[in-house]
Amino acid sequence: MEYPSKLIERAVEEIAKLPGIGKKTALRLALHLLKESENNTLALSTSLVDLRTKTTYCHKCMNIADADICNICASHRRDKSIICVVEDTRDVLAIENTSQYTGLYHILGGVISPIEGVGPSELNIEQLINRINGADEPVKEVIFALSPTMEGDTTAFYLTKKLKEFDVNISTIARGIPIGGELEYTDEITLGRSILSRITYKQD
Amino acid sequence: MEYPSKLIERAVEEIAKLPGIGKKTALRLALHLLKESENNTLALSTSLVDLRTKTTYCHKCMNIADADICNICASHRRDKSIICVVEDTRDVLAIENTSQYTGLYHILGGVISPIEGVGPSELNIEQLINRINGADEPVKEVIFALSPTMEGDTTAFYLTKKLKEFDVNISTIARGIPIGGELEYTDEITLGRSILSRITYKQD
Structure with a gap:
């Protein structure tokens, strides 16, 4: 296209x-900025620059945090004996929105994916182990809240092996049919x- | 959501x-920038700032142009006796992509829309009239290529009245079923x- x-x-x-975002959407956004006041574009x-540099x-x-220790890690209300391992910040926001979890988090920064060239060393796995090792309060449980994909499962498997030497329970969030979902439309x-x-609800 | x-x-x-772009997409884009190199965000x-200010x-x-006169208006190959009136730059790009039009354009900058508070004075209508008045080469035809909406039709009607005093033909682009469209799925x-x-192809 000739602009x-x-x-x-x-x-x-x-x-x-x-x-x-494709070129058509990009053009729509650019033309929108041109119509709006200059201050909007500057803001x-x-x-964006502040976000990236500061x-x-x-x-x-x-x-991501504004200080050396984030609000969740600094809070006295959180249960410091549970760590929920997630892929990125969006997962923290999603879990926080449920108001069902009061422990801490650990952000891996991705999942192991040989195809995309992401190995264990690219992820914050070392930091997780150091954290469990040097915690003031002993960590009792590590929950994996990773994507239900091949990569997520591989990462969980790798982490389980790495965490074997520690005296922590390891769990993973439940997978099954979503609330409100219908059986017949759920994939096999x-x-x-x-x-x-x-x-099992009741066992004799 | 608490960020x-x-x-x-x-x-x-x-x-x-x-x-x-909603908040979820915005967060996805922001996190993408954080993962990418700083130079990408700076670029x-x-x-964006250059676009808006320069x-x-x-x-x-x-x-939109890099100089006082755009490439299309400056070109010797374009038929200066036809002006196609469009809403914005995207319409020019769309028509240019068809390679079916060799005349000039006039960008209105929108359409008359009382609901959104856009009246004739907000649009580049005065400039169109001045252009037809003071053209070096007489303008023979004005084509309306406006959206097939109430606002587009209102604008075309207003412009037709405004252009009555000039000796120009006024036309509008054809509306009908799209090429490749099926009759039964076309709205009434x-x-x-x-x-x-x-x-009419043939008339006796």
Whole structure:
């Protein structure tokens, strides 16, 4: 496509580098900025640069934070004997939204994926082990809340082996048919797993 | 949602101001930038600020341009006796992609929409009239290529009245069932219009 201006061409190219945004959407966004006041664009641009250059990570859980220790790790209300291992910050937000979990988190920064060239050394696994090793309060349980994919399972398997030497319980979040889901529309793999991992209510 | 950092909160808010981007997508984009190199974010941010602060508009057709006169208006190959009136730059790109039009354009910058508070004075209508008045080469035809909506039709009606005093032909792009479209899946309004605006091949 031949853009009427080099400036718009460059902006479209840069915006289209973002995941899930194609050239058509990028052009729509660029034209939107041109219609809006200059201050909006400046605020957007500053917030992006600030985010990238000033963001720090919590030394404990490796989550994005404003200080050396994030709010969750610093809170006295959280149960410090449970660590929930997640892929990234979005998972923390999702779990926090449920209000069902009061322990701490550990952000891996991804999952083991040989295809994408992500090995264990690229993830925050060393930090997790150091954390369990040197915790003021002993860690009793590590929960894996990883994606139900091949990569997520591989990562959980790797971590389980790594954590064998520690006296911690290891668990994984339940997988099965979603609440509100209908049996007949659930895929076979999920349904099959939900039968294998059935929960016994009453046992004689 | 409680974000782990004020910086990410501000970035998400700014990104989510863009049309069609919600908070979840904004967070995904922000986290993507955090994972990528700092240079990518700086390039994106600079391109946006440059776009907003340095872009100029063609004095003739009001399209985005790098100079006072855009490439299309400056070209000797274009038929300067036809002006195609469009809403914005994207429409110019779309029509240019068809390679079916060799005339000039005029960008209105929107359509008349009382609901959104856009009146004729907000659009580049005065510039269109001045252009037809003071053209070096007489303008023979004005084509309306506006959206087939109430607002588009209102704008075309308003412009037709405004252009009555000039000796120019006024036309509008054809509306009907799209090429490759199937009759039975076409909505009634489009189908009805396509019958009313039928084209006669042979007349005795």
